[in-house]
Amino acid sequence: MLRKLLEHLKPTTPGTFPGGMYPPEHKITATSPISQCPLPPVLILPLKQHIGETCTPLVDVGDSVLLGQKIAKSQGYVSASIHASSSGKVVKIEEHPIPHPSGMGRPCIFIEPDGKDTPDESLEPMPDYRNTEPSTIRERIRICGIVGLGGAVFPSFIKMVRDQRNPIDTVILNGIECEPYLTNDHRLMLEKSEEILRGMDIIMHAVNAKHGIIAIEDNKLDAVEGIRKALTEMHGIDTCNIEVRVLPTRYPQGSEKQLIYALTGREIPAGRLPLHIGLLCQNVGTANAVHNAVCLGRSLTERIITVSGDAVPQPGNVCARIGTPVPFLFARHGLHDMDDVHVIHGGPMMGERLSKLDVPVVKSTNGLLAMKRDTFYSEQAVEEPCIRCGHCVEVCPSGLVPNELAWHCRNDQFDRGQEYDLFDCIECGCCSYVCPSHIPLVHYFRYAKGQVAKIEKEQEFARISKIRSGARDNRLAREQAERAARRSRAKQQHKAASADKAETAGKSETKPAAKETQNTNENNEEEST
């Protein structure tokens, strides 16, 4: 009886998360296998493709590089090195547009491939990773420039800390891929299931985790099947601790916090990381990259991209080298005329529209969607007043009140916005999607977040300016005081000297002259100091 009662009291995992919605999937590329993108005529590698500090180049114009050679060094702790994605020659290092909503540029290394793909074999493969020090594995992952390939591009080695206070007990592999259109993780799970599981085992060994969960949504049951099959066939892995969990399809389940809630029923406190509650979450693509780095000694030089959208004649999944120009990639899929086409970098919900198309593929490029101009704008209508229907509140996965929040952001009341937890917004786009008044809510939140950061920066600049101007005022005051003191001292000395002179005038002729010169010398010295 008591046992039965206790069974009921056991925390059950919710299986999903609060809020969210179900947008049309449009996963038209789910059945197209990953193809290899050929070598482009030029590879453009931005010096920053991750969250953190910009890298410094290690090569000069004219240098020959090998495939996988490190060409830019990470700076500081939060940073990831950049590697040449083919062998060839460095032709120039200059600013070039990168995939960013601003359309602005960053310094990039341009490589002209020689077509030979001569690999850099300086990194030894470590197939026997289970008997390797975890710190060595972590260092390998750092050297290979691996970042989170789900889209956030946070350097992976930082998450993989072995901390005594926060031991990681479960590693979660994120195979949710909740964004419409995107199928790159889906295809990767089907085609590289063994590599992904191997990568997961490496991560589990590196952080000493006991359990592993692979989370997949129920719209990818073939991937679930594939992973389960690979699990039974794997050798050298303790597969009993690895579990495949199927979750009901719901957007934005792939977001780290939402996924962790759906799997464990635990919430990450605001401003904390999963690691603080003993969890580590990695994308399946990252696990594959970790496998390549540790077992094969390959750095991160390519990634899987979904090329899709209604303007692409032959949509598909493609494995492209980092640095491949986006127009080249689209041309491979039959899209040559880029007029009247809008390109989204990433998924349609959270991705950003490219204002310039002449950009390279970077580590964060999980999807490139080319949309016809008409499709792009047919859904967009003029912003109308809020009718307080509350749909946005229902769908917000972070439990915010988007309509109230947007009201404050629109009126530049950023303090009030922060009281409404502006910075807990994950910019998933659910509220904008469901709004019947077409209010671009997420755009308001992005604007407000940017303004808050800008104001903070200005305040910091003002603080430094104040210190500098205060120091200058003090210095000027001190100099003035010193000058005044010098003047009064000189005056006194002059007085004393003239009195002396008058006194000794009658006694001797030579002495006072000498004294006077001495006095003037003293005066001069003081003036010069």
Add this chain to the structure above:
Amino acid sequence: MGILAAILSLGGVALAAGIVLAIASRVFHVEGDPMVGKIDAILPQTQCGQCGYPGCKPYAEAVTRGEADVNHCVPGGERAMLAIADLMGVEPKQVEEEPAPPMLAFIREDECIGCTLCIKACPVDAIIGAPKQYHTVIEDHCTGCTLCVEPCPVNCIDMVLKPEVLEEWTWSAPGTHKKIETGNKHAA
């Protein structure tokens, strides 16, 4: 008798409270007007003198004394004006001039004669150099106040627009991003 007790007890309480207040006013004494510091913290510290006072702090003092209006800080713009008006408890007033885009001083070094006049004029010590040597501006500390332009005898200082960098880019408010529409066509 009853009335005497009441007077004595109330008087005693008043005396005790008075002593406590007297001690507190000594212990927690604040030098200067705290309002000056509060207003000064709102001001952008460009020390540009556009308000008619020699720097941000003198303007803050003038506002506190009631000599100056709250709307004279041009670089601070509407945000600073509203914050000051709120602090002073007065009606907000329109700032007359639009704040200029962020600028930086730039010295054309081959024309510089090394007279040090600009160094002396800079309110935040953001120009370095020595007599008869080229001077240069420390970009990170230049507030764009333009005070160095006037003293230069050879007119070799330009005010240039602060270059936009990707790290400082932020989303513009919805409905104000028309630039992208034309940008795409141009790039394609």
